[in-house]
Amino acid sequence: MAEGGIGNKIGCGLACASSAAIFAVFLAGNVRTRSAVDRFARNVAEKRVAGMVDRRVRSVQEGLHWASGAPKASAASSTAEPKEHWKDGTYKGWGFSRHGDIEATVVITHGRIETAAISQCRTRYSCGVIEPLPGQVVQRQSPDIDYVSGATQSADAFYEAVVAALQKAKA
Amino acid sequence: MPVRTEAAMGTLVTVEVPACGSDVDQAMERAFCWFREIEARCSRFDEESELRRASAHAGAAIRVSPILYEVVRFALLAAEATGGAFDPTVGRRMEMRGFARNYRTGEIAASGEPADGATWRDVELDPSAHTIRLGRPLTLDLGGVAKGFAVDLAARELAPFRDFAIDAGGDLYLGGCNALGSPWRVGIPHPRIEGELIAALAASDRAVCTSGDYERRRLDGEHHILDPRTGDSPRRVASVTVMAPQAVLADALATAAFVLGPEAGIELFESQDVEGLIVTVDMAQWRTRSFRHAA
Numbered sequence A: 001m002a003e004g005g006i007g008n009k010i011g012c013g014l015a016c017a018s019s020a021a022i023f024a025v026f027l028a029g030n031v032r033t034r035s036a037v038d039r040f041a042r043n044v045a046e047k048r049v050a051g052m053v054d055r056r057v058r059s060v061q062e063g064l065h066w067a068s069g070a071p072k073a074s075a076a077s078s079t080a081e082p083k084e085h086w087k088d089g090t091y092k093g094w095g096f097s098r099h100g101d102i103e104a105t106v107v108i109t110h111g112r113i114e115t116a117a118i119s120q121c122r123t124r125y126s127c128g129v130i131e132p133l134p135g136q137v138v139q140r141q142s143p144d145i146d147y148v149s150g151a152t153q154s155a156d157a158f159y160e161a162v163v164a165a166l167q168k169a170k171a
Numbered sequence B: 001m002p003v004r005t006e007a008a009m010g011t012l013v014t015v016e017v018p019a020c021g022s023d024v025d026q027a028m029e030r031a032f033c034w035f036r037e038i039e040a041r042c043s044r045f046d047e048e049s050e051l052r053r054a055s056a057h058a059g060a061a062i063r064v065s066p067i068l069y070e071v072v073r074f075a076l077l078a079a080e081a082t083g084g085a086f087d088p089t090v091g092r093r094m095e096m097r098g099f100a101r102n103y104r105t106g107e108i109a110a111s112g113e114p115a116d117g118a119t120w121r122d123v124e125l126d127p128s129a130h131t132i133r134l135g136r137p138l139t140l141d142l143g144g145v146a147k148g149f150a151v152d153l154a155a156r157e158l159a160p161f162r163d164f165a166i167d168a169g170g171d172l173y174l175g176g177c178n179a180l181g182s183p184w185r186v187g188i189p190h191p192r193i194e195g196e197l198i199a200a201l202a203a204s205d206r207a208v209c210t211s212g213d214y215e216r217r218r219l220d221g222e223h224h225i226l227d228p229r230t231g232d233s234p235r236r237v238a239s240v241t242v243m244a245p246q247a248v249l250a251d252a253l254a255t256a257a258f259v260l261g262p263e264a265g266i267e268l269f270e271s272q273d274v275e276g277l278i279v280t281v282d283m284a285q286w287r288t289r290s291f292r293h294a295a
Helices: A014-030 A034-048 A055-063 A132-140 A152-170 B021-044 B049-053 B066-081 B088-096 B144-163 B247-260 B262-271
Strands: A089-097 A100-109 A111-122 B005-008 B011-016 B059-063 B123-126 B131-135 B164-168 B173-176 B184-189 B196-205 B205-212 B237-244 B275-280 B286-288
Touching: A014 A089, A014 B247, A034 B144, A089 A152, A089 B144, A089 B173, A089 B184, A089 B262, A100 A152, A100 B144, A111 A132, A132 A152, A152 B049, B005 B021, B005 B049, B011 B021, B011 B144, B021 B066, B021 B144, B049 B066, B049 B247, B066 B088, B066 B131, B066 B144, B066 B247, B144 B164, B144 B173, B144 B205, B164 B262, B173 B184, B173 B247, B184 B205, B184 B237, B196 B205, B196 B237, B196 B275, B237 B247, B237 B262, B247 B262, B262 B275, B262 B286
Parallel strands: none
Antiparallel strands: A089 A100, A100 A111, B005 B011, B011 B164, B059 B131, B123 B131, B164 B173, B173 B205, B184 B196, B205 B237, B237 B275, B275 B286
């Protein structure tokens, strides 16, 4: 928009700009993991390339066929090797989005993520759409989850929540 | 029920959380930290603030903190989206009109240079270097936007408790429900009759910002909002209330609507998908389609 006429929208409006800015400051202020900031930047860049749907997004969408019912803890049989050292225990963390907040609970057993779950879903929308994500955390032994088309904010909040929980497991 | 009040950003900030516990106290402390942090960076009244230091060298690209950068960036986006009705570069003209007193020390803050036709287009940001460059000498006034930012960041700190209220002198954020388990009720002051309400609304997980011409009014009718395009105080609107997902958004849009007047103001709210109520000086009420009174 070169000459901003009154009421012209910028992308999805000023609400997106303000929530992104608050998120950026919040992350910087809390000096959370660098990867969270990078992921945020990646996400913004990805949104700019409208219409681009990559393989990962599709795989998650297909995954929705088996995602149903109430949020539950996910445990996977074949999993990656953890890249970090975590202490055994149960850890909780919060992630935030403009649609509301998500609490993740991660259980570490023998240094591995045994289960990951959406323990509290306080988003305006159902967390059912991101239900495949906890399984990915276990499978990959990492908070690096797929993007979920149509639920990027909730997915980001879940990612943040897992990062926050794992941060406590490192301490 | 933990309630705490502190002076910050030229007003009193009150935070209320119906839950109890030491984690509530810690989160409240972090919430107030944001107010102090943002004030220290974004105040135009304090010559030691990062904003004042970054504004001291027009023409040079100054690297700034993520906080100041994001606040300025949002202010410029809001200026663009409102066609300049909201403009953070009105600072110098505010000073010229006497809105220049540091509320803590009483000192007059004045950057000394004459007012000119500076607009938001004279501010350049470099996202890769995180720098701000002023194309000409000007004073950025981040007042409402900075306060809104602080409210939103404080709200993030308190979000785990779900139910909480933040009141920062006209900028509110209401999380979840009140102690009675129902949405928070927010009264909108009557612009002309002190102590009376002209409307009330129910808010949950929403920011509510009310701006009135009755705040910091001067005897000649000038008040604290200037039309950036004319340099005068707009005279048609008595008060504006915006309910939005974020306080920073509500504050910027309320300021813009003050300048735009009721018709264009409501149009702006509808286009940005926020709820709003504009009361004109003849006490007529203009509302967005979605604006609902509390039952």
